[in-house]
Every structure is written in C-alpha cells, then in structure tokens.
Amino acid sequence: METKDKVLMINPEKCTGCRLCELVCAVKHDGSSNPARSRIRVMKWEMDGVYIPMACQQCQDAPCMGVCPANAISRNDDLNKIEIDYDKCIGCRSCVAVCPFGAMGFNSIDRKVFKCDLCDGDPQCVRFCEVQAVEYVDADDVAILKKQEAAAKLHATSHKVALKEA
Amino acid sequence: MALDRKIAYINLTTGEVEVKPIPLDVRRKFLGGRGLDAYLLLNHSEKGCDPLGPDNPLIVSGGILTATCASATARTHVMAKSPLTGLLGSCNMGGFFAPEMAWAGFHHLVIKGKAEKPCYIYIHNGEIEIRDAKNIWGKTTTDTQWAIRDELNDQEVKALVIGPAGENLVTFANVMTGIKNAGGRTGMGAVMGSKNLKAVACRGTMDINIAHPVEALEYNKRFIDQITSAKVNKTQGTLGTPFIWGATNSWGGVRTRNFQYNQCEYADDIEPEAIDEICEDTMGPYHMSGCFGCQVHCRAQYRIPSGPLKGRYDEGPEYTSQGAFGAETDTPRAETVLVGNHLVDQYGMDNLETGSLISWAMELYEEGIITSKDTDGLDLRFGNDEAVLEMIERICFRKGKVADALANGGIPASKTFGQNSFDYLIQVKGMSNLHSDERATPALALNIATSSRGSDHLRSRPAIDLYHLPEKVLRKIYSSPIPYDGPLSSEHTEYIGKAWQVFWQENCYMGVDCLGICKYHTTFLGATLPNFEDWPKVLYYNTGLEFTPEELWDIAERCNMVERLFNLREGLSREDLEKGDMINHRYFDEPCRRGAPDVVGLMIDKEKFTVMIDEFYEHKGLDKKGKPKAKTLKRLGLQNEPSHML
Numbered sequence: 168m169e170t171k172d173k174v175l176m177i178n179p180e181k182c183t184g185c186r187l188c189e190l191v192c193a194v195k196h197d198g199s200s201n202p203a204r205s206r207i208r209v210m211k212w213e214m215d216g217v218y219i220p221m222a223c224q225q226c227q228d229a230p231c232m233g234v235c236p237a238n239a240i241s242r243n244d245d246l247n248k249i250e251i252d253y254d255k256c257i258g259c260r261s262c263v264a265v266c267p268f269g270a271m272g273f274n275s276i277d278r279k280v281f282k283c284d285l286c287d288g289d290p291q292c293v294r295f296c297e298v299q300a301v302e303y304v305d306a307d308d309v310a311i312l313k314k315q316e317a318a319a320k321l322h323a324t325s326h327k328v329a330l331k332e333a
Numbered sequence: 334m335a336l337d338r339k340i341a342y343i344n345l346t347t348g349e350v351e352v353k354p355i356p357l358d359v360r361r362k363f364l365g366g367r368g369l370d371a372y373l374l375l376n377h378s379e380k381g382c383d384p385l386g387p388d389n390p391l392i393v394s395g396g397i398l399t400a401t402c403a404s405a406t407a408r409t410h411v412m413a414k415s416p417l418t419g420l421l422g423s424c425n426m427g428g429f430f431a432p433e434m435a436w437a438g439f440h441h442l443v444i445k446g447k448a449e450k451p452c453y454i455y456i457h458n459g460e461i462e463i464r465d466a467k468n469i470w471g472k473t474t475t476d477t478q479w480a481i482r483d484e485l486n487d488q489e490v491k492a493l494v495i496g497p498a499g500e501n502l503v504t505f506a507n508v509m510t511g512i513k514n515a516g517g518r519t520g521m522g523a524v525m526g527s528k529n530l531k532a533v534a535c536r537g538t539m540d541i542n543i544a545h546p547v548e549a550l551e552y553n554k555r556f557i558d559q560i561t562s563a564k565v566n567k568t569q570g571t572l573g574t575p576f577i578w579g580a581t582n583s584w585g586g587v588r589t590r591n592f593q594y595n596q597c598e599y600a601d602d603i604e605p606e607a608i609d610e611i612c613e614d615t616m617g618p619y620h621m622s623g624c625f626g627c628q629v630h631c632r633a634q635y636r637i638p639s640g641p642l643k644g645r646y647d648e649g650p651e652y653t654s655q656g657a658f659g660a661e662t663d664t665p666r667a668e669t670v671l672v673g674n675h676l677v678d679q680y681g682m683d684n685l686e687t688g689s690l691i692s693w694a695m696e697l698y699e700e701g702i703i704t705s706k707d708t709d710g711l712d713l714r715f716g717n718d719e720a721v722l723e724m725i726e727r728i729c730f731r732k733g734k735v736a737d738a739l740a741n742g743g744i745p746a747s748k749t750f751g752q753n754s755f756d757y758l759i760q761v762k763g764m765s766n767l768h769s770d771e772r773a774t775p776a777l778a779l780n781i782a783t784s785s786r787g788s789d790h791l792r793s794r795p796a797i798d799l800y801h802l803p804e805k806v807l808r809k810i811y812s813s814p815i816p817y818d819g820p821l822s823s824e825h826t827e828y829i830g831k832a833w834q835v836f837w838q839e840n841c842y843m844g845v846d847c848l849g850i851c852k853y854h855t856t857f858l859g860a861t862l863p864n865f866e867d868w869p870k871v872l873y874y875n876t877g878l879e880f881t882p883e884e885l886w887d888i889a890e891r892c893n894m895v896e897r898l899f900n901l902r903e904g905l906s907r908e909d910l911e912k913g914d915m916i917n918h919r920y921f922d923e924p925c926r927r928g929a930p931d932v933v934g935l936m937i938d939k940e941k942f943t944v945m946i947d948e949f950y951e952h953k954g955l956d957k958k959g960k961p962k963a964k965t966l967k968r969l970g971l972q973n974e975p976s977h978m979l
Contacts, residue, residue: 183630185623186429191550194402198546201436203538213512214475214646216616216634276540295554297561297628298619323618 171247174306175283175290177220178316182300184211184218188292195291196281204274206283207292207301220301222292223270223283225249231262231271231282247306248285256280334542335401335876336360338440340373340979341461343454345528346387346446350461355440359978360878362970364885365397365440367423367846368892369979370412373443374421375899376975384416384520385502385527387447393493393533394441395431396849400541400625401875402549404556405851407432407625409493409510415519415786417504417686417742418763420900420912422524423786424507424516427624427851430535433491437537448529453481453492456535466531471497473679474509481534492534496681498729499526504742505686509678513632513648514624517683519764519786520742544877552874556854556863557628563859566629570621573633575605577858578652581769582660585928586799588770589660590715591689591696592759592919595770596927597660602667608650611638611667622648629853637675640668650674656768657688662695663715672722680729689765690739690746691724693758702752709733744911755910759917761788762905771916772925773932774798776831779945783835783914785896791852793839797860798825810856811837814865814882826931828941832948840889844868847892891969894953894961898974907946907959914946914959 189205197204207222225248232240232249239255240262242248262271262280271282283290285303293303304312342351355369363369370392377390392412399406409431415422434440438459451466469480474496482490491510499506499522506522507515516522525531543549560566568576581587585596601607612620615636623630637645650670658673659665677684697703698713705712713720713735727736738749744763747755759766764787771778776798777790784792797810807821811834821830838856841864845855848868856864865882872878872885880888897905904912920937927933947957954965966972 180617180619183621183623185625185627185630187626187628190400190402190626191553194543194546194550197540199540199542200400200402201538201540203436204540214479216620216622216646216648218622275538291550295557295628297557298630320618 171245172306173247173288173303174225174309175222175285175293176302176304176309176312177222178300178302179217179219181298182209182218182220183298184209187295188220188301191291191295195286204281206270206272206281220292221268221270222301223249224268225283225285230265230267234261234265236261246285246288249282250284251280251282253279334544335397335399335435336878338435338541339438340441340443341439342443342445343461343463344446345444345448345452345463345530348463352461353979355979360397362888363892363895364847364888366394366399366408366849367410367412367425368843368888368895369441369847370394370410370423371421371892371895371899373441373979374412374414375895375902376977376979377443377445378414380902382414384414384419384422384524387445387528389414389524389527391444391521391524391528391530392441393434393444395435396847397440398871398875399440399849400432400435402543402546402553403848403850403871403875404553404560405624405627405629405854406849407627408846408849408851409434409516410846411493411508411516411521413521413524414903415764416502416523416527417520418787420762420903420905421786421896422519422521423896424518424521425791425846426508426510426514426516427627428491428510428514429625430491430493430510430514431849432625433535433537435537435541436539437535438539442533444528444530447527451529451531453530453532453534455485456533456537458537458539469531470500473497474681475512475679477532478510481532485534485536487536490534490536492532494532494681495522495525496679498680498682499523500531501729501731501740502526503682503728503731503740505683507681507683509681512646513678515678515683517685518789520683522681543875545874549874552870556867556871560854560862561628563861565859566853569631569853569858570629572605572609573621573631573649574652575608575633575650575655578655579605585773585925585932586770587656587660588759588766588768590663591661591692591757592770592917592923593696594927595772595925595932597663597665598927600659600665603655603659603665603670607667608655608670609633611635611671614638624851627851629851631853635671637671638668640672642672642675645675647671647675647678649678651684653685653767654688657684658721661688661692661768662721664718664721666718669718669721673725676722676725680725682725682729685767686765687725687728688768689759690728690743691721693743693765694724694735694739696757697750697754700757702750702754703735708735756918759788759919761914761916762786762912764788770925772920772923772937773928773935774825775828775937775942775945776825776834778916778920778937778942779831779835779949780838782916782946783949785893785900792842793835794857795831795834795838796858797856798831798834800860801825802860806860810860814886826935828938828945832945833952836949836952839893840886841865843889843892844885847888848872887969891971894965894969894971895974897961898971901960905959
C-alpha cells in the first residue's frame with residue numbers, strides 16, 4: 168500500500184499500558200532503551216485504568232512548522248509526515264512549546280528536538296502492539312474504522328438489551 | 334549498557350550511601366536479579382540475625398535484562414531473611430518499578446539499618462536521597478504512591494511501597510507497586526516496616542544502550558510472537574489467571590475449607606467467565622492491562638460491582654484471590670473475592686497467606702480450638718463472607734487475640750492457639766500453601782516441599798505435568814540443556830521421574846528470575862515457550878555477554894544452591910515440619926474426596942514421596958540430609974562462600 172496517505176491511528180481503549188511501544192521506538196531510533204527518547208509515550212490515569220498513547224499527528228497545518236524560526240521543519244508528502252532538518256535546526260525548542268500534543272520532544276542527552284518519523288513507513292510501535300492500540304492506516308479509512316467500532320458497540324448494546332427483554 | 338547499572342548500599346541508621354559497579358566476574362557467576370540477591374543476602378547477613386532487626390539486609394533488584402529490548406522484563410525482586418519463616422525471604426512482582434530503577438541507574442539496592450523515623454528512599458538518575466515520610470506513613474499502598482508523586486511533583490515516579498500491614502509488622506505484609514503488583518510472599522513488607530522504610534521511589538531517564546539494537550529488536554519480535562501464539566497466553570490475555578483456577582478446580586486441585594476438600598462446589602459465581610463478565614460490565618470490553626513491555630496482558634481491571642465498596646477500582650483478581658477468599662474459606666462469591674482482593678492490595682498484605690490463615694482459623698473454630706470468645710464474638714465459620722472480610726481488616730490492624738496471633742504467621746499462631754492446631758496448618762517452612770491441593774499430584778507436592786521460600790508454586794512447579802504430554806515431548810523439554818535419560822512419565826498421579834522435572838523447573842525459574850523476565854514467558858504454563866536454549870541470544874543482543882545454554886543452567890543451579898546454603902545456615906533440616914522439606918501429615922493421611930474419577934481417593938504415598946526427595950537431592954548434589962556434598966560446592970564454585978566479592 169502507498170505510504171503517502173497513511174497515518175498513525177491510536178485507539179486508547181485498546182491500550183494495555185505496557186509501554187512496549189516506547190521501548191521499541193527508542194531502540195529503533197537511538198539504539199537505546201530509554202522512554203525519554205521515545206517518540207510515542209503512554210499517558211496514564213492508573214486509578215481509572217485508562218492509558219492513552221500520545222504521538223505526533225503529522226498535522227496538516229503543523230504549529231511546529233509554523234513556529235520554527237529556522238525553517239527547519241517541513242512536510243514530507245511522500246511519507247505524509249512532518250520532519251526536522253537537523254542541519255537547519257538551531258535547537259530553540261519553540262516547536263516543543265507550541266505542539267498541542269506534546270509530541271515534539273527534547274532530548275537532554277543529545278540536546279536535540281525529536282519527533283515521530285513513522286519509521287520511514289514501518290512504524291515499530293505498530294509492529295509490536297499486539298492489541299492494535301496503535302495502527303498504521305490509510306487516512307481516508309480512519310473515520311470509517313471508527314464508525315465501524317462505534318457501530319459494533321451499539322450493536323453489542325442492543326443485542327444485550329434484546330437478550331434481557333427476551 | 335545494562336552492565337553499567339550499579340549496586341547501592343544504603344544504611345538507614347547512618348544515612349550513608351555507597352555506590353559500586355557490579356564486576357563482570359560476579360555477573361558471570363550470578364547474572365543478576367534473584368540469583369545475585371541470594372548471593373548478596375548470604376554475604377551481607379549474619380547467621381541467626383533478627384528478621385525484623387536493623388541487621389537484616391533488604392535487597393531490591395531488577396534482572397540483568399530489566400528494561401532492555403527483551404520481552405516482559407518487568408520483574409522486581411526483593412529479598413531478605415523472612416520474618417514469617419526465619420529462612421529465605423523472597424518475592425517477585427511485575428509492574429513498572431524495576432525498569433524505572435534501571436533507568437535511574439541501579440540494578441541492586443542493599444538496604445541496611447533502621448531509620449530513626451519514617452522515611453522513604455528517592456532515586457533519581459544516579460542520585461539517592463533519604464526523605465522524610467511522616468506525611469505518608471499510615472497511608473494505603475496506592476495513596477502512598479500518589480502522595481509521593483505529588484510531593485516530588487512528578488507523575489512518572491514509580492514506587493515500591495508498604496501499606497498499613499507492613500507498618501504493623503504483619504509477618505506476611507507484602508511490598509507493592511502500582512495498583513496490584515505485589516511482591517507478596519514471605520513478609521518483605523514487614524522488613525521494610527521494621528526499618529521505618531515506607532517506600533523506595535525511582536525516576537530515571539538514563540540510557541540503557543543495547544549492545545546489538547537491530548538484532549535485539551528483531552529477536553524480540555520473534556520471541557514475542559512465540560509467546561503470544563501460545564494458547565495458554567492467549568487465554569491469560571483474555572481471562573487473566575482466573576482461568577487457571579477454573580481449570581484446576583474442575584479436576585479437583587483446589588484446596589477447599591482449608592484442607593477438607595480438593596474442589597470448591599457451587600462456585601459458578603467465581604468461575605473465570607463470571608469474573609470476566611464483571612470486568613467487562615464495569616470496565617468495558619478492553620479491560621486487560623499489561624506490565625512493562627509485556628504482550629500477554631494478563632491483568633484484568635475491575636470495579637467492585639456491589640456492596641459498601643461498590644465502584645472502587647482495582648486490578649486482578651488473580652487466581653490466588655479466588656482460592657484465598659473463595660474456595661479455602663468456602664465463600665465462593667464474587668463480591669467477597671473482589672473485595673478481599675481489594676483490601677489486601679490496599680493494606681499491603683499477601684493474599685495467599687491471609688486467605689490460608691483465615692481458612693485455617695475457620696477449621697480451628699469448627700474444631701473448637703478457637704471459640705467465639707477468642708474471636709470477640711465473630712462467627713468464624715466456613716462460608717461466612719463477612720467474617721472473611723472482617724478478618725482481613727483485623728489481621729492488618731492486629732485487632733483482637735486471634736487476628737493478632739495470625740498476624741505473626743501460622744507457626745507462631747499455632748503456639749498461641751495450642752492443642753493440636755499445628756496439625757491443621759497447611760504450610761511448609763512456616764509459609765502457608767497457596768490454594769492448590771497437591772494430594773493427587775506428587776510432582777507438585779515435591780515442589781512445595783522443597784521450594785526455597787516455603788510452600789510455593791513459583792519456584793519449581795512443573796505445571797505442564799498436568800497436561801499429560803507424550804513422553805517424547807517431555808523428554809525433549811527436560812533433556813535440554815543437560816542430557817537426561819532417566820525415567821519420565823506423562824501421568825500426573827505418578828512419582829516416576831518427577832524429581833528431575835522439579836529440579837529442571839527450579840533451574841528454569843531461577844533463570845528467568847535472574848534475567849528479570851516473567852514466568853509466563855518461559856516453560857511454566859506453556860510447553861512451547863522459550864527457555865535455556867533461547868536466552869543466550871537475548872542476553873547477547875542486549876548486553877553483549879556470551880553464554881551457552883549450559884552455562885546459564887550452571888548459573889541457575891549455583892544460585893539455587895546459594896539459597897539453600899542460606900536456608901541451611903538458618904536451620905533448614907530435611908524432616909523438620911517447621912523448617913524442613915516436609916509437607917503436612919494430612920497429605921499422607923486424608924484422601925481427596927472430590928474431583929475427577931482418577932483423583933478421588935488419592936493421597937501422597939509417604940514412602941514414594943521419600944524416594945522422590947532422595948532423587949531430588951541426588952539431582953541437586955545433596956546428601957541424604959539435604960546438605961550439599963563437597964564436590965557439588967566445588968563444581969558450582971561455591972566452596973568459599975561467603976566470598977564477599979560484592
């Protein structure tokens with residue numbers, strides 16, 4: 168399948184909170200196990216059993232791109248992603264401050280900003296997530312997949328109601 | 334590098350902290366995790382030290398692979414001399430603590446002394462601080478963790494904590510992290526309490542560089558695929574461990590009414606499917622969660638569905654809670670199991686020990702050894718749900734004569750209750766058995782009798798023995814990495830060859846405990862899962878260290894021998910009912926009364942059992958009394974212990 172229209176689709180409900188995505192992301196990109204280096208991070212509300220993976224949305228009108236004073240951030244249409252040109256980046260961290268998802272990180276070991284690059288079309292977080300809380304799908308399909316899931320829930324509920332009435 | 338992770342010696346009396354590297358030759362002998370902990374315990378404790386005194390070293394660790402790119406390296410291990418047994422204290426838990434400790438720079442902590450007032454240890458990127466805990470002392474396990482996060486203003490902090498039970502020196506108080514991950518057994522929470530140590534909190538962002546990252550990533554994928562494709566793990570990921578309880582109860586392997594029956598009847602309410610339905614109703618269709626890096630995701634989420642605590646969130650219940658607060662006490666009601674599970678999680682006490690001791694007390698009540706006068710009017714009869722929950726509360730806070738005695742552990746309580754109360758206590762080495770009934774399964778009986786921390790299923794249980802695998806399959810598993818051409822039997826009621834299986838499993842489980850990997854990722858419940866043959870690659874890709882499967886076997890055998898040396902030093906002897914490799918007389922005298930046709934009427938044959946122990950000792954290189962032969966110690970390089978290398 169073409170990668171130019173694909174996006175990460177995150178379904179927090181399915182996330183088990185194991186953080187394997189963080190581990191494999193850091194190892195893939197930096198050869199090091201360290202969540203501080205991961206492009207995807209799982210935020211948790213442990214007393215509610217809620218886990219939400221957060222990653223770059225590769226925004227169409229990306230605030231990081233707009234704010235960058237060095238024009239170091241641009242859109243790569245082939246992979247449908249926002250990327251950083253480290254030759255231009257001055258490390259001002261304006262992009263970190265402006266990202267509404269906290270998806271632009273700053274690595275205090277290497278003193279560099281970093282973000283999801285979709286592993287050049289083979290995102291490891293997706294590859295390793297057995298429960299498919301993170302998927303790599305065609306952008307056009309996201310809405311229909313969400314519709315199917317929501318409809319399945321409605322179906323299950325109506326089935327339960329029908330069973331009770333019977 | 335994982336091998337850069339350090340060991341810290343923390344003295345709570347003086348406040349001194351010393352940090353050392355872990356030499357490679359120590360790694361090559363003891364690897365890490367539980368194995369190296371055993372070495373540290375033997376070397377840093379004096380014979381006969383008071384388990385609740387300042388000289389008992391509390392050792393906290395992750396495995397050598399913790400937080401590396403290997404599957405499910407979530408396990409934290411805690412070791413000390415046990416206040417419950419007076420022998421080896423050891424517990425192991427999942428969650429996210431050990432990885433955070435590794436990212437904070439440490440693999441092992443040796444905590445000695447006693448703080449003048451309540452404190453907690455905070456470890457942050459190589460720095461160790463002892464902080465005042467006056468504001469968190471008295472809090473439950475989860476409240477403690479959130480209070481520490483708030484105080485440190487960092488929601489990513491992971492902490493290992495005790496609840497009120499540990500503060501009250503309940504000898505089977507556990508240590509906990511997260512909502513339900515518990516280092517349950519042998520009372521390590523009481524050791525923390527005795528040191529005025531409420532918690533160890535960690536936060537780390539230090540790199541663990543992977544020796545061969547590309548290969549590690551690819552091998553990890555293969556490893557995970559192997560693990561998640563096992564049927565047993567698929568089921569664990571759907572129903573959690575309650576499925577084991579359901580399966581075991583169906584053929585008659587669940588202790589009921591202490592030890593009167595081997596199967597719980599009228600248990601529909603706590604069958605795995607019923608528990609799962611509650612999880613789904615209260616938490617939705619995706620209600621399973623996982624420990625660090627694990628794709629088995631066996632932890633169910635639930636809210637208490639009814640009663641005074643309705644709506645409270647917790648995780649589990651594990652199959653041990655179904656046994657502890659359902660079958661053993663003959664209260665097979667979901668609400669009792671779920672509330673009981675929640676209370677022990679919050680108070681920080683071992684669910685297995687708590688349920689077992691309550692059911693023992695119930696049998697004593699039935700026999701008239703304990704009366705309603707002793708219980709301050711509480712009707713401690715089997716089947717009384719309210720009494721079970723009330724007793725959990727009373728034990729934690731040591732309320733009343735019976736609960737206070739139980740809080741000291743089974744053997745001391747038997748001396749308080751007097752008469753023949755000890756005869757009814759289902760324990761080995763002073764630790765109560767879990768809810769399983771081993772009368773029909775000699776291999777499992779041998780396992781609980783010889784386990785280094787007392788009656789337990791996670792040290793050497795050949796669980797796959799129950800699958801009736803063809804002999805050639807058994808032979809394939811059990812003849813590697815060390816050749817074995819002795820007898821093996823597919824029949825779980827047999828005695829033949831079981832000693833070798835227990836010996837093999839003992840080394841296998843020590844292996845994963847040194848690596849820091851969960852037992853669901855090795856030959857425990859699944860016959861197709863990775864073990865010695867697969868571990869060298871994982872170790873090499875992640876750490877760069879080269880081992881053969883045989884070398885890893887030798888390390889596991891060596892570490893198990895170190896645990897035995899500790900126990901022998903502290904008074905272990907073969908036949909001793911309180912401190913020996915011996916099970917309760919009821920295993921030999923009272924036949925199974927329920928269960929599958931081939932189980933009814935079975936009990937353990939004492940003569941055959943004795944032969945099994947002899948064989949087991951022979952495999953381990955012990956003499957008839959259970960002491961290591963000189964040549965065994967030499968073979969394992971243990972002739973000069975304690976050697977004080979670290």
